[in-house]
Amino acid sequence: MKKGWREIPIAGMPWVPATEYKTGSWRSFKPVIDHGKCVKCLICWVYCPEGSVKWDGNKVSIDYEYCKGCGICAEECPVKAIEMLKEE
Amino acid sequence: MISQQVLGMNGDEAVAYAVKQCNVDVVAAYPITPQTIIVEKFSEYVANREVHTEFVPVESEHSALSACVGASATGARVFTSTAANGLALMHEIVYIAASLRLPIVMAVVNRALSGPINIHCDHSDSMAERDSSWIQIYTEDAQEAYDSVIQAFKIAENHEVLLPVMVTLDGFFISHTLQNVSVLPDKEVLSFIGERRVVPEIDVGGKKFKLKLDPVQPLTFGPLDLYDYYFEHKRQQVEAMKKAPKVIEKVSREYASLSGRSYGNGLVEPYKLEDAEVAVVCLGSTSGTAKYVVDDLRKRGLNVGCLRVRTFRPFPAADIKRNLTGKEVVGVLDRSISFGGLGGPVFTEIEALFSDETEKPKIINYVYGLGGRDMSPQLIEKVFMELNELKGKPLPKDTLRFSGLRE
Ligand code: SF4
Numbered sequence: 001m002k003k004g005w006r007e008i009p010i011a012g013m014p015w016v017p018a019t020e021y022k023t024g025s026w027r028s029f030k031p032v033i034d035h036g037k038c039v040k041c042l043i044c045w046v047y048c049p050e051g052s053v054k055w056d057g058n059k060v061s062i063d064y065e066y067c068k069g070c071g072i073c074a075e076e077c078p079v080k081a082i083e084m085l086k087e088e
Numbered sequence: 089m090i091s092q093q094v095l096g097m098n099g100d101e102a103v104a105y106a107v108k109q110c111n112v113d114v115v116a117a118y119p120i121t122p123q124t125i126i127v128e129k130f131s132e133y134v135a136n137r138e139v140h141t142e143f144v145p146v147e148s149e150h151s152a153l154s155a156c157v158g159a160s161a162t163g164a165r166v167f168t169s170t171a172a173n174g175l176a177l178m179h180e181i182v183y184i185a186a187s188l189r190l191p192i193v194m195a196v197v198n199r200a201l202s203g204p205i206n207i208h209c210d211h212s213d214s215m216a217e218r219d220s221s222w223i224q225i226y227t228e229d230a231q232e233a234y235d236s237v238i239q240a241f242k243i244a245e246n247h248e249v250l251l252p253v254m255v256t257l258d259g260f261f262i263s264h265t266l267q268n269v270s271v272l273p274d275k276e277v278l279s280f281i282g283e284r285r286v287v288p289e290i291d292v293g294g295k296k297f298k299l300k301l302d303p304v305q306p307l308t309f310g311p312l313d314l315y316d317y318y319f320e321h322k323r324q325q326v327e328a329m330k331k332a333p334k335v336i337e338k339v340s341r342e343y344a345s346l347s348g349r350s351y352g353n354g355l356v357e358p359y360k361l362e363d364a365e366v367a368v369v370c371l372g373s374t375s376g377t378a379k380y381v382v383d384d385l386r387k388r389g390l391n392v393g394c395l396r397v398r399t400f401r402p403f404p405a406a407d408i409k410r411n412l413t414g415k416e417v418v419g420v421l422d423r424s425i426s427f428g429g430l431g432g433p434v435f436t437e438i439e440a441l442f443s444d445e446t447e448k449p450k451i452i453n454y455v456y457g458l459g460g461r462d463m464s465p466q467l468i469e470k471v472f473m474e475l476n477e478l479k480g481k482p483l484p485k486d487t488l489r490f491s492g493l494r495e
């Protein structure tokens with residue numbers, strides 16, 4: 001059941017924090033990194049409009065809970081290490 | 089009541105002076121006639137370091153109110169002012185400020201909306217924003233404009249309300265007319281409204297958050313709000329408007345005991361109405377003239393009175409109804425018109441108030457003063473005489489009339 005007007009915060013505030021909105025389900029194509037090809041240039045990390053490319057100091061990875069599948073990372077990768085695969 | 093200094097100020101200067109005393113953090117404004125003096129005067133206070141306010145000289149009114157929204161979202165106390173087409177340019181943000189529940193105070197110096205272009209007073213500008221969820225206080229003179237700005241911060245920032253407030257003053261009639269204005273000492277103003285704005289706490293997913301933009305406790309202001317919650321948020325605005333009259337009355341009472349000045353109960357101001365058979369209803373500076381005419385006509389034996397609607401939003405339905413019930417003929421004076429509608433906005437709502445009553449006054453709408461045309465005592469007297477003629481007669485067909493118009 002969705003909440004009534006007395007139960008939700010005022011001012012159009014979302015009634016759950018933004019961290020609880022998983023937006024990865026919007027995706028129809030999924031970026032997959034080939035770590036054999038990746039040269040760790042971090043261009044994908046810079047270009048991702050969603051901040052969904054993560055860098056742990058060793059390798060890049062994709063946060064699929066928020067990645068929208070726009071394909072910008074795959075387009076910008078200089079060594080074509082990212083492939084866009086159709087979501088099942 | 090405390091002793092007060094008397095300063096010679098016009099309405100715009102009186103507004104700027106009140107803002108100076110309210111410890112306002114941010115003012116973002118763009119000058120437009122007849123509001124310009126407010127911005128000019130306040131910039132002087134900033135330049136002279138008489139205030140700590142961050143003054144943002146923006147490039148348009150749309151930006152002015154947008155900057156106010158951002159500033160107010162951080163918990164700052166914020167003021168802006170505009171008129172006519174400036175307010176029209178703000179229109180988009182007027183709704184946003186209200187829906188984000190930001191207690192911004194804005195002085196609107198009433199001026200006719202273009203076109204044809206005109207810089208003089210009517211209420212078409214603020215009336216066009218009457219459905220936006222801003223509280224609207226229409227003042228009668230410079231003194232009241234000063235008093236109302238101070239009250240506006242206290243009303244807007246009340247946690248039961250949290251809605252922005254427009255304080256309107258009639259362009260030129262009030263904005264540019266010099267008057268003796270009694271001002272409170274700075275520290276009295278601050279202890280009345282509070283040194284700083286106190287932001288409320290809200291419950292987000294079971295956690296308490298201060299309702300403000302703060303990197304330490306991030307919140308999203310103005311996210312997409314579609315058919316699943318938008319409606320509920322609008323209902324909350326309805327509720328805030330419902331709670332506002334009590335707060336306005338309370339603030340009005342408290343201000344009266346501090347300053348010795350009050351304007352009816354803060355919502356409506358009846359004048360010699362009790363035994364009146366014929367009454368006019370009006371807003372703004374015209375009320376002063378109407379009261380003068382009432383006195384004059386009473387000396388000549390006519391039983392007339394006047395009801396000033398001070399707060400138009402929220403609409404003080406019960407107060408208006410109580411004051412007008414039992415009157416035989418009522419003339420509603422509108423300084424704006426809804427083209428294609430039944431008449432002016434004040435008339436339409438007052439007419440609706442009595443729609444389910446069998447015993448009701450004959451209500452006639454007088455649209456007057458568009459584009460700054462003077463509403464002289466002679467014109468108001470003519471209105472009263474026409475209304476008086478209707479005593480004992482049926483309601484005529486022509487309930488929409490124009491006062492001061494050349495045929
Ligand atoms: S597909 Fe788009 S959203 Fe997903 S990681 Fe690549 S750039 Fe970011």
Ligand code: SF4
Nearest residue numbers: 038039041042044077
């Ligand atoms: S852009 Fe390509 S090569 Fe560079 S870090 Fe990303 S995946 Fe690796």
